Amino acid sequence: MHILQENPAYVYKLNPDLAKIDWDHIISLFYKIEWKHRKAHEIEAAFKLSTTTIFIYKEGQVIAFGRVVGDGRYYAMLADIVVDPDYQGQGLGKYVVTALNNQLIDYHFVNLSAAPGADPFYKSMGWKKQTTAFIWPQGPKQLRQHCEVEE
Numbered sequence: 001m002h003i004l005q006e007n008p009a010y011v012y013k014l015n016p017d018l019a020k021i022d023w024d025h026i027i028s029l030f031y032k033i034e035w036k037h038r039k040a041h042e043i044e045a046a047f048k049l050s051t052t053t054i055f056i057y058k059e060g061q062v063i064a065f066g067r068v069v070g071d072g073r074y075y076a077m078l079a080d081i082v083v084d085p086d087y088q089g090q091g092l093g094k095y096v097v098t099a100l101n102n103q104l105i106d107y108h109f110v111n112l113s114a115a116p117g118a119d120p121f122y123k124s125m126g127w128k129k130q131t132t133a134f135i136w137p138q139g140p141k142q143l144r145q146h147c148e149v150e151e
């Protein structure tokens with residue numbers, strides 16, 4: 001279990017009432033980081049099926065979030081780790097990942113698919129590259145961004 005430092009200017013909520021989240025605002029944050037293929041009603045449904053969610057607020061507005069998709073005991077995957085670009089570089093991403101990971105003690109496998117360029121972010125927290133992971137690419141972009149080049 002890692003100790004977490006909170007900034008008193010922000011409000012941190014683990015597993016908040018998802019009915020109270022402004023999903024259009026969440027979609028606007030996805031747009032801000034150039035992840036443009038999610039839709040408000042679909043991301044709301046996906047968060048509701050997640051095992052753990054976390055949101056960080058400034059003055060009532062979400063500025064960072066993340067979630068775990070898991071089976072409650074053995075397998076878990078972190079997903080949608082996002083910090084509003086206006087608030088990046090303050091440790092919020094690290095907080096989101098660590099707070100989610102703290103919920104996964106004694107799990108068999110805890111993993112995630114990093115966005116291109118995010119390797120140093122995860123490595124800075126002690127995450128390791130998984131040599132045995134496989135992906136079923138959902139199109140040429142994923143094949144390009146997430147897969148080894150085969151000879």
Ligand SMILES: CC(C)(COP(=O)(O)OP(=O)(O)OC[C@H]1O[C@@H](n2cnc3c(N)ncnc32)[C@H](O)[C@@H]1OP(=O)(O)O)[C@@H](O)C(=O)NCCC(=O)NCCS
Nearest residue numbers: 033081082083088089090091092093094115118120121124
């Ligand atoms: C990746 C992301 C979540 C990081 O959030 P953040 O709040 O800026 O990160 P933090 O301030 O907590 O940084 C934690 C550490 O990672 C490092 N780091 C953060 N982003 C980095 C990057 N893109 N490249 C290299 N290092 C990075 C920081 O320097 C810091 O290191 P330190 O603890 O040694 O000082 C944020 O940039 C983001 O939302 N990006 C767009 C979406 C994304 O790529 N999500 C993650 C992939 S699934």
